[in-house]
Amino acid sequence: MAWQYRDGVDLIQLENSSVLPMLRGVFLKSLYHNCFLYLLTETTNFFCSTLSILSSYTNVEDQFQFRLAPGRKKEVKKVMKKVSVIGIGKTRYGVFKEKSLLDLAVEAGKKAMEDAGIAPEDIDAFYLGNFAGSDFVNQNHLAPYIGSPLGLRPDVPCTHIENACASGGSSVREGILAIGSGNANKVLVIGVEKMNTVPTPKVTEFLAKAGDWENEVKVGYTFPSTFAMMARRHMHQYGTTREHLAAVTVKNHENGLKNPYAHMQKSVTMEKVLEDKRVVADPLRLYDCSLITDGASAVILSEKSFSETFSRKPVDVIGFGQANDSFALYQKQDLTRFDATVEAAKSAFIMADIKPDDVDVSEVHDCFTIAEIIAIEDLGFVPKGEGGPATLDGVTSLDGRFPVNPSGGLKAKGHPVGATGVDQIVEITLQLRGEAGKRQVNDAEIGLTHNIGGSGATCVVHILARG
Amino acid sequence: MSEEKEYAKPLPEFRPETKPYWEACKRHEFVLPRSKVTNEFFFYPRALSPGEDMSEDIEWAKASGKGKVWTFAIHHMGPTKAYKGEPPYVVALVEMEEGVKMMTNIVECDPKDVYIGMDVEVLFDDVTPDVTLPKFKPVKK
Ligand SMILES: CC(C)(COP(=O)(O)OP(=O)(O)OC[C@H]1O[C@@H](n2cnc3c(N)ncnc32)[C@H](O)[C@@H]1OP(=O)(O)O)[C@@H](O)C(=O)NCCC(=O)NCCS
8 A cells, every 4th residue: 555645844745646545535434534635536647546635634644554564754746636716807006095995805706706707606615805994994804795786696605814914815715625525516715905094004914913913013013023133134144135125116117117006106216215215124215115005806717527617718726835934023033035935936846846946937935025035935936045136036026037017016016915915816817828928928828826925924835727 | 211201101910920020120130940850941921831841840040130232123003002102112022141032122222232242231120119120231341
């Protein structure tokens, strides 16, 4: 019996022709443990068949311990049946005094269903990504709050996911798992944030809650400080300069100008960025920061076999990963990388069976310029420490070797926190369908999204491919 | 800071696992929690020591109060409105001689003079009658 297993993840692969008796045991055991088990079957070219089990029960270890050779290297190669993105929708991003959180979310959800050519009653599950509705709009219990005006069936589970700035990415992941489990055929995922309800200092306070309030915020720490401290380490260790950071700004503003949905529609020169004196948290200045944005984005996910019927151009989810890291900055050993990104990307690349080199286009989490530089290093597009010079050299520009953030990214497209992870899927879907207009990356076949939460305590990576 | 009439910035809570720390600060003593099992210091204060042991067997040990600036940011904008109008201040991660890092402020020095690797030592700021915050200042050569 050959099989593969890894600690602390929710995924197992079994490989054997006589696997059924064991599976039955596993199934009974897991039912007993009241956990979900997802069985996926797949035929290989070889004499044996492969059965993969995907479980959301985190402590799978308990059940399988008896089969583990001690100290065995645990790796996961392949995962699950295909899930496709069959519909996308979004609102414009910007400052919308006249639109409520509900208006934004419903608009995006409705557009996504229209795009997929389905009706609200076709939806089997709804996941909502939102970070701070309770702070910004004094509203909790947001998933049914949005689900019911959308006209979802009464038997549809509506679930809100909060993972700071990665709320959207985590919601997409839950949607994929719901389909993988056989619990749903079609899932609606919406990400929304309405941030321009309070002045900037209050926004900063609400955002700081994604940090460690007791041990960080009370000394005057803010979100920009997280990334300022990372930038300073990156500068110290690798010689990254303000010019390198500014190259991210210039590129993303340029891309945003080609995106009619972007919040910031203004190009900016290197000189202007470097001359700007508005310091937020030194070494980061105004032009290093993402925007305070209102907006919503939505996707419809479907099992691959269904997707063919629905969408003109389905896009498949071929890999995903979510990982965690020490919560607070003072617990981290290295501030020039995000361990959660490295881990999430590793899982996603293994699942998709591709290498970083194979990625044609990416949307990464550039909440601050330094975050994009660290992301392209962590994702394996460029060697560690070379993110700055590579950006300055145009490696991540629309026509570069690894186009990054064609949408304008969080920097120019805007960062409605809970919507961001969903919107990255929207943008990559547009790119893979060839519908991204002036910012279209030529012949994009494989795209990646990278969404981090807090100071990198959560990271979600998705890899999509033309269907 | 201490000279302000009313201190409106966020204050720490005194809970069973953090109380000895804040009480020591009030006495102007710098202590850190240490696992009696592994003999290793850790920070932040909590009920169970970190790592595989997760033991309740924790002691409070006198610490040097000395460390080096590991990284820092100079803030022109604080997390709450109580910071409004404050001059730029330094938030830093200080790596203590005991090996733990802590998020703190560097004071008694021009923010522009702070650098990675700077030797700093603790000082105590009595911000309210009940609460004293540990902050750090450059070690005089
Ligand atoms: C950078 C920041 C503090 C600026 O806020 P602010 O000082 O209130 O700025 P204002 O809204 O008053 O805008 C002032 C000007 O700067 C521009 N501006 C605001 N934010 C900008 C940004 N991030 N980049 C470029 N220009 C920006 C505005 O368009 C405005 O331009 P105008 O004078 O030509 O109209 C704020 O955008 C911020 O906190 N961003 C980070 C958000 C964040 O932390 N997100 C979570 C990340 S994990």
